[in-house]
Amino acid sequence: MPDAAGLEVIAEELRGADPSAVLGTTFDRGRAEIQIDPSKNIEVIEQLRERGFNFLASLHGVDYYPQEPRLGVVYELLDMTEVDRISLKARVSIEDPRIASVTSIWPGSDFPERECFDMFGVVFEGHPDLRRILMPEDFEGFPQRRDFPIGGEPILFTYNETDHYGKDR
Amino acid sequence: MEIKREALPQEMDFRSRQLMSRDMLRGTLEDEDLERFAEQAVMTTTLDRAVAWAQGNSIYPMTFGLACCAIEMMSIVAARVDIARFGFEAFRASPRQADLLILSGRVSTKMAPVIRRIYDQMLEPKFAISMGACCSSTGVFNNYALVPSDKFMPIDVHVPGCPPRPEALAHGILKLRDKIQHHDREGWRERYDAVGTEEVIPGA
């Protein structure tokens, strides 16, 4: 991981190119994270790719309920030659959860973006085929948002089976 | 001292049957009691019983591994717990050729209609074992994504465990074999409206 100073150097470079792209940096317990403006994610990623972080280890969503903006998309980038990791976080709001898709840069972000859409409702613009991937196609709701109930069914035993189904209905 | 002999009652409760068998073994069963005993014995060794014995010894399970329990199901085919010694090693992939569906693993809402369709495509007589905690109840995961298998198909034997040891699954399969061979299964499918669900393509 780049240490705190290295992180600041990277952030300065990014701010140099576009001052509004970087919203903040965090270095906490060995993890370097840059919060970016969601509308500028492609530019920031391209810059980091030139710097060597050209492998996308993970793309996932987080729900920051009750803080606004609620939905976050986290990109974990990896530099294989220096063995360095850096995280990018782009937060979008529930009302307008749109962010540009990185499938043009990494074709392998196809499935993770679909999963993020399925579970949180983040719409990735430019994605070739944005459909539900884990839930059935006609499912309504976004399960991994914090305000979606956990669900579950009462288990059928012999003492309560006629409550749910049985010959004597 | 006079020993009074009474005719045995017509309806055969357990105690009466026990006394009858005792008398038979002693050789003191006579006349109409002996006739009734012979009738009973012959009725239980009819063709039905022989067919049930044959069915129980030649179950063709279907390859239906869903999740972690599937690995333990593969272990019962492997050499340590070997169900080939019972005759059940012929796993068939096609539901039309199999008669036991071992549901091994968690059943998600997306998979449930698929499983129901496959169960419907199996031909009578067919049985189902729900292996593991996740398909019997929802196991560790009682949430929006899983369905306990009792909700959409009739299950004959539930095998608990997470995942059940191969020996436990073998015990469950042998319990099913006992169930088939001794007619214990009679009636429960009718009580639950679980018959007549075959998917038959008309005209084919």
Next chain:
Amino acid sequence: MSALGDYRKREESISYSVESAGMGETHELLSLNIGPHHPATHGVLRLIATLEGEVVRDIKPIIGYVHTGIEKTAEQKSYWKAIPVVERMDYLSYYFNAMAYCGAVETLLGLQIPPRAQYLRVIHLELNRIMSHLVWLGTSALDLGAMSMFWYCFRERETILDLFEMSSGQRMHTRYIQIGGVFEDIPPGFAAKLQKFVDGMPARADQYADLLEKNQILLSRLRDSCILDEQTLLGLNVTGPLLRAAGNPWDLRKAAPYSSYDHFDFKIPVGSVGDNYDRYRVRHAELYESTKIIDQALKGLPEGPTIADDRKVVLPPRHELATSMEALIHHFKLVTEGFRVPEGEAYYPIESPRGELGCFVRSDGSAKPARVHMRDPSFVNLQSTAPMVKDSYIADLIATLAMVDPVLGGVDR
């Protein structure tokens, strides 16, 4: 013999003309649905294959048939109680799931793991890697037609599961790796049995190679089929044996060592061509390397505690509950409410048998994690099957699926 003679005459009298098919001619494309229940897929994977004759032009995987909502269920449980839930994700490498999750939580807590616990974790992780590769080898050979491999591989697997049962009481999903270290020290007799297994494993792995290497059908099915180059694989975010078969020696155990992996001397098998045969050879060679690691770890096992001694996080030893009031209170608090983790986020990647398995944990200061995401290698690696099988036959599709080694529990979570 005259029947044979007639047959030969009939064969030779058939005249046929060869038509060149393929590029330039328009043929009908057939969409074939393979799965989700199919004897040759590793779990409930559904593929829509677009075929032209018998040549595969495109496949679209449809997944989600074992989606269990593990990540959401883990948010409902306290940190300690989420370990069994998270373990059941990638069901062939359960120690790795627990390791990634515990590693992330330990990073958030800032816990130091004692060296004996680290070595025990390495031993069990490498045993699990061998076990996962054995199941892969057995079922892949079954798919490809070499059916007797299945029984030989499962024979070794039973020995490994006996070892797991000795150390933790369960064969699968053992909850052995806990936050702070391991559950319990290894019992007497474990070291001897493990040494016996380690001494015999290289010979067994040689047996597997002997069984398969002389099988011409298997070799011609695997050699030079479904090659994908390293740059495309990197674009698809593929890691693990698939990337190593294409020539990139990326392995997190060497690149970013965790849990004392840098104390051990082992090699990384790397392929050169990137075809199915290389993928098979890389995983087979990893059996030998893992055995070496276990041998070194067993011989160098340090003495000491097997779990961290921070009583706010780790359960006190049971004998103290009878004498110390503080231990009783700690035990009660840990079991009912659980420990609180300071706010923050952590991503902990490890090298699982299928690639980079990472766990992202976000904590909001309470006793339950606010978000647990497992970056599963099979989920990402599955995207590489489509470019791999383009323009090859259906039989190559089955062989490639076997060599990609997807575990659908991890794909669907």
